[in-house]
Amino acid sequence: MFRRLKDKLTKGWMIFCLVVVILLPLFIGVGLMVKSSLLLEKHSVWNLLFTSSWQPLEGKFGFLPFILSSLWITIIAILISGPVCLLSAIYLTQYAKSFVLKIMHPVIDILAGIPSVIFGVWGLLVVVPVIARISPFFGSAGSGYTIISGALVLSIMIIPFILNILIEVFRAIPEELTESSLSLGATRWETVKYVLVRKAFPGIISALGLGISRAFGETIAVLMVVGNVITIPHGIFDPGYPLPALIANNYGEMLSIPMYDSALMLSAFILFIVVLVFNLFSRFAIARLERFY
């Protein structure tokens, strides 16, 4: 009798926890939306997203510089780490001896576990000075605190994340597919190029999608090296000011300005939506594309 009750209670708790986990993102999303509605009532979405004048004291909130900075940094980071991860994953799963992969697994996990502030410090100490050195050659003033610095730091940070997924994707491909292709007279590389990458395509797309959603929200490491200047970046050697940095730098400080906290909530909401969309897209892509291949 008592045991049955205990069983029931435990099960109740489990369901409760599960429901909390499921509802949490919903609550966060709704909360952000409610909080940013103040600003949305005063300005049109178009105005907020596509104008670049950011003068909170005068009630001007143009998010374009932040959005563009975030886009630039994320896209460049993915362009750098995507190919690196793809080639590494192919090498590790198709060419390397199995002990190499065994060594690499913990290495990747360690890389993934490094706190992002450490990547930020590394960016400050290494990336920023190097970029400062070379940026004059690209016709830029050369503080080193630039979009490209942020993108570089970010690309390193998301490597373990993307690489892990890609390794799993390639390992899931049956050996017999390779054997089939080889027995039809293909070389190892032709097999990789025409068969394995194709077979892995849905997985690659979703790995990149998840990488993008990861990169888009990364805050501290990027904030430390991008300069945080509110202008529309015209090149990768310009400074930038990504959305997460806007929130982290200002929340709690300038809240006496009217609507400011609503504006920060809106940027959080934008982040939330972008990350959500890319996550959903990536998962959807897998399910959808796998049916074809």
Add this chain to the structure above:
Amino acid sequence: MNGTPKIIIRNLNVSIGKQQILRNINVQVPENKITVLLGPSGCGKTTLLKTLNRLTDLYEDVNLKGSIIIDNEDILNTNSDITMLRKKMGLLSQRPYPLPMSIFDNVAYGLRISGIRKKKILQEKVRHYLEQASLWDEVFDRLKDPASKLSIGQQQRLCLARGLAVDPEIILADEPTSALDPISSQAIEEKFMELKQNYTIVVVTHILRQARRIADHVVFMYLGDVIEQGPAAEIFSNPKMDRTKQYFKGAFN
């Protein structure tokens, strides 16, 4: 031995890591005949088959000793291109593994790899080999569909078609019907009987009745050794070794 040998295996020893998988194998595979590899699970049939087109190269720590002579060339100790060598042999595996592309592209794959680009030639050849594999009538109106949409039996015939398309001399088949329904199995068996006029065929099978139906030559293996081999009629009617007799009685299954 009946007929001229197409493949001569001499003193072949295969080990993976410390484990010896095949021990001192001496086998002759007659040309334009169906040779059946028989033996209980784990005796090394698949390994032997893969050694024939050097797919064993994919294994780590694999060690091959001895020689396999095909057309006067020892393929285990050769300087010539292994890729070309593999093209001599079509492979049919236990389950069909269609390439992740359309039906047409599956058959055209090997042709394109070997440099054929002309659309017209590709179309002709794809049609020819799909007909050869008795698949054309079922797929001619949906060649652009992904191959994965075909039924398993159709996929296996597609794999046969794409294998034939690279114009091999030998067909290696590893339990090619084990994933198929009886009717699809029969289709494959009949195909083999037909194809043996032009190809040398080596088939691994677990199904004794299938072996009786199709075999011209039988190789019986047990735990990495070849126990007995010879013309099918002889082996089936009058096996000499105890292990073979036991196997035919169903002792190992």
